[in-house]
Amino acid sequence: GAGLGTYTVTGTLVGSPEITDTDTFTVQSSAPVSLSITLSDDNVERGDGIQVFVDMRDQFGNQVDYPVEISTSGVGTDVWGTFVRFEAEGIFTIFADVVEYDLHAQAPATVLVDSSGPSIRVTTPARGIEIDMTLPDNDIIEVTGSATDPWTGVVSFQINGQNVPLQPGGVFAFDMVPERGLNGIEIVAIDGDGNVSDHYQTFLWGEFQPPAELLDDGLVARLNEEAMDALEDFVANGLDTASLFGSLTANLWTSPQYCVTVIVSQLLEVCGQLLIDVTSISMGGLDFDMNPNNPNGNFPKGFLDFVANIYDLEIVITLTGNFHGSALFGAITFDESVDFDAILSVDNIFVDTDAGFQVNANNEIEVLLANTVTTIDNLQLAMPDLGFLGDIFSGIFNLLLNIFEPLINAILGPIVESQLPGLLESFLGDLEIATVIDLLGVPLTVEALPGQICIDDIGMTIGLDSAASAPMGPNAPASLGSYMRSDGELPVYDNSSAFGLSISDNWVNQLLHAVWQAGVIDLSMDAAELGLDLSSFEDFLPLTEIAFEVSPLLPPVVGPASSPGGLLELGLGDMLVNVYGDPGGNYGLMMQLAVSVTADAELTIDANSLIQFGIGAPSINMEFVSSDWVTLDGEVTERLMDAVVDLIIPLVTDTLSSVGGIPIPELPGFSLGTPSIEREAAPAYYITAAGDLILTL
Numbered sequence: 001g002a003g004l005g006t007y008t009v010t011g012t013l014v015g016s017p018e019i020t021d022t023d024t025f026t027v028q029s030s031a032p033v034s035l036s037i038t039l040s041d042d043n044v045e046r047g048d049g050i051q052v053f054v055d056m057r058d059q060f061g062n063q064v065d066y067p068v069e070i071s072t073s074g075v076g077t078d079v080w081g082t083f084v085r086f087e088a089e090g091i092f093t094i095f096a097d098v099v100e101y102d103l104h105a106q107a108p109a110t111v112l113v114d115s116s117g118p119s120i121r122v123t124t125p126a127r128g129i130e131i132d133m134t135l136p137d138n139d140i141i142e143v144t145g146s147a148t149d150p151w152t153g154v155v156s157f158q159i160n161g162q163n164v165p166l167q168p169g170g171v172f173a174f175d176m177v178p179e180r181g182l183n184g185i186e187i188v189a190i191d192g193d194g195n196v197s198d199h200y201q202t203f204l205w206g207e208f209q210p211p212a213e214l215l216d217d218g219l220v221a222r223l224n225e226e227a228m229d230a231l232e233d234f235v236a237n238g239l240d241t242a243s244l245f246g247s248l249t250a251n252l253w254t255s256p257q258y259c260v261t262v263i264v265s266q267l268l269e270v271c272g273q274l275l276i277d278v279t280s281i282s283m284g285g286l287d288f289d290m291n292p293n294n295p296n297g298n299f300p301k302g303f304l305d306f307v308a309n310i311y312d313l314e315i316v317i318t319l320t321g322n323f324h325g326s327a328l329f330g331a332i333t334f335d336e337s338v339d340f341d342a343i344l345s346v347d348n349i350f351v352d353t354d355a356g357f358q359v360n361a362n363n364e365i366e367v368l369l370a371n372t373v374t375t376i377d378n379l380q381l382a383m384p385d386l387g388f389l390g391d392i393f394s395g396i397f398n399l400l401l402n403i404f405e406p407l408i409n410a411i412l413g414p415i416v417e418s419q420l421p422g423l424l425e426s427f428l429g430d431l432e433i434a435t436v437i438d439l440l441g442v443p444l445t446v447e448a449l450p451g452q453i454c455i456d457d458i459g460m461t462i463g464l465d466s467a468a469s470a471p472m473g474p475n476a477p478a479s480l481g482s483y484m485r486s487d488g489e490l491p492v493y494d495n496s497s498a499f500g501l502s503i504s505d506n507w508v509n510q511l512l513h514a515v516w517q518a519g520v521i522d523l524s525m526d527a528a529e530l531g532l533d534l535s536s537f538e539d540f541l542p543l544t545e546i547a548f549e550v551s552p553l554l555p556p557v558v559g560p561a562s563s564p565g566g567l568l569e570l571g572l573g574d575m576l577v578n579v580y581g582d583p584g585g586n587y588g589l590m591m592q593l594a595v596s597v598t599a600d601a602e603l604t605i606d607a608n609s610l611i612q613f614g615i616g617a618p619s620i621n622m623e624f625v626s627s628d629w630v631t632l633d634g635e636v637t638e639r640l641m642d643a644v645v646d647l648i649i650p651l652v653t654d655t656l657s658s659v660g661g662i663p664i665p666e667l668p669g670f671s672l673g674t675p676s677i678e679r680e681a682a683p684a685y686y687i688t689a690a691g692d693l694i695l696t697l
Helices: 225-238 388-429 505-517 634-657
Strands: 005-013 016-027 032-039 049-058 069-072 077-080 083-086 090-092 094-098 103-106 111-113 119-124 129-132 141-148 154-159 171-176 181-191 196-209 215-223 251-254 258-263 267-282 285-293 303-327 332-359 365-382 433-439 442-456 459-469 482-484 499-504 523-526 546-552 557-560 568-581 588-605 610-626 670-672 676-679 686-691 693-695
Touching: 032 094, 032 103, 049 094, 069 077, 083 090, 083 111, 119 181, 119 196, 141 154, 141 181, 141 196, 154 171, 181 557, 181 568, 181 588, 196 568, 196 588, 196 610, 215 225, 215 442, 215 505, 215 686, 225 285, 225 388, 225 459, 225 693, 285 442, 303 388, 332 388, 332 442, 365 388, 388 442, 442 505, 459 505, 482 505, 499 505, 499 670, 505 557, 523 634, 546 634, 568 634, 588 634, 588 676, 588 686, 610 634
Parallel strands: 129 196
Antiparallel strands: 005 016, 032 049, 049 083, 069 094, 077 083, 090 111, 094 103, 119 141, 141 171, 154 181, 181 196, 196 482, 215 459, 215 499, 251 267, 258 267, 267 303, 285 303, 303 332, 332 365, 433 442, 442 459, 499 686, 523 546, 546 568, 557 568, 568 588, 588 610, 670 693, 676 686
C-alpha cells in the first residue's frame, strides 16, 4: 500500500533485539496506463491563460511523472508546458497526450474566451443618409440588421433604449419614429458572458431646400414706431418740394376779353383782359405722418396711411392787364393798365394716401397707392385797394378762388403719388443682404432679398428670401439640399424695440450646407500641419508619421437648443475620420472612425453689425468602423481614438465658428444699437436681435 519512493527495511532477531539487519529498496511506477487532466479556469479573457493539471497513473494506481504534450482545439493559442495562453476568442478544448503509451485525455470542460461583445451590423438605413420626410412611407424608419455572438449568444438587445427581439440568425427589424433633424441610432447588445457592444450612426430626416432656390423668410426684419419715424424722415428729406408747386409758378391763366357795366354814380362801362401769374410760393413747413394699419379688403397684407401736411402756404399772384372804357354815355373815355399782386393763403393742405406693398418676381419691392385725397383748409385771397377797379375785379377774384382750389387738388396729389413709391422702395430696398465671405479661401455667397411685406397696426414686417452658395468641393457628396422645416411661423412682435432682425434656423442651415458642400470641413493634414509631436504617442504606439482625412457624410444642422436659455443646438452626424500611420514600419490605414458631434451654438451681432456664429463645448459619439491594421489592439485603439478626437474636433468646430462676418440688413442712415438676442418660442424657429436705432449719417 506504500506509494512510490525509496524505503528502508530493518529486521530484528526474535529474542535478541540487539541483532538487526537493515536494507533499502525503491518502489517505482510501472508504465502509465491512465491519463486525465483538469483546468485552473474555464472562462478567461483574451490574452490570459490557464494552468493544466495532469493526473497520470500506472496499473497499481501510482502517479506517474512522464512528459505530457498539451494541445488545444482551434487556433490562436500558445502552450508552454502545462500553461495555455489564449490570443483569440472562441470555445477551446484542451487535450493531453502521451504518445509513447498511446494515452489521450480531454479536459472535462471547454474553455470560453469571450472578451468582445456581439457583432452588430446595420443594413438599413445607411450610415449618414438624408431622408425626405415628405415622401410616402418615410414617416417610419425601419432599422434592420443583425446582432450575433458565436460563443455565448446575444442575451440582451436594445435600440434607442427599447428592447428588440432577435430572430433566428440574430436578425432584427425595428420601426423607429424619427424626429426632425439629426437622428441617432444607438444600439446596445450584451452577450451571455456579459460583454457589451454598442453601435452608433445617424441619419438626417426632414424637409430639404434645393440649393438653387430662395428660401422663404430666411430672415425677417421688423420696423416698429421708431423705425417708422426714420422712414418718415427719409421721405421728408427725399421729397422734391420744389416740384410740388412747380406747375403753379408758370403762366396760370389768361382771361378772355370781357366787358363789365357798373353803375356807381354815373353809368360806367369797362372792358379788358387780365394775365394772371404765380410769381412765388412759400410755405411754413411740410410734415409727414405714416401710420401702419391692419389688413383690410383693399390691402390684404396691411397698409401705411400716409399723410403729408403743407402748412402756412402763401402764393403770390401777379395780375397784369389793360382796361379801357367810357363813362357818362361816352362823354368820358379812358385807357388804364393794371399791375398788382394778390396773396393766396392756405392754413393747411393735407395729402392723404394709402400705401400697400408687394414684391415682384425679381424680389423687388413695389408700392401700390390708393385712396389719395387732398384737403384744403381755409383758402383765402388778399388784394390791395384798387379803387373803382376793385368793383370791376371782384368777380375775377371769386373766380380765382374757384380756380386755385381744384388746381391744388389736381396737382399735389399726383405729385406725391409720383414720388412717394420710389422713396419708400428705396428705403426698404436697403433691407437686404448681398455679400461674399472668404471662408478659408472659399467664396461663400450670401444673399437675402425682399420676399413679402406684412403690416399691422404697430409696425411692418419684411420677410427676406435667402440663399447661400459656394463652389462645389471636389468630394462634394450628393445632397437633397439644406435641412429646413416648413411648419414654422413668423415671430409675433410687440412694440418694445425700434428694429428687430429675426434669423431663422433654416437660414443658418443654408449657410452650413453651403460650407459643407464646398468641402470647407473636409480636412486632410499630417503631423507637421497639425503641429503634432509624435513623441506623444510613444508610450502606446510608436510612429514616425501620421495623417488624417476628415469627410463628413452629413451637413452640420442646427435646431432649437435643448438647454434652457440656449439659442441653437448644432448636430454633425457621421463624420468619417481616416487615420493613416506606420505602426511597425508599414504605412497604411490604421483605422476609420465615424464621429458624431452635438454642441450648443449661438448667433451674435458684433460692434460692426456683423452676424457671427459660435460653437460651445461639443458632446462626441465615436464609432470604430474598420481597419487595415492586422495587429489591432483594443487598448491602443481606444487611446488612439481619443487622441484623434482631441485633435480633429477643435479644428472642425473652429472652422464652423468662422461662418460669420455677414452684415445685417439695416435702414439707410441707421445702425442697430446693442441688441438683445433671444430665442423665439416654437413654432417660430427664429432667433431675434432687437434694439434701438442709432443715426449713422
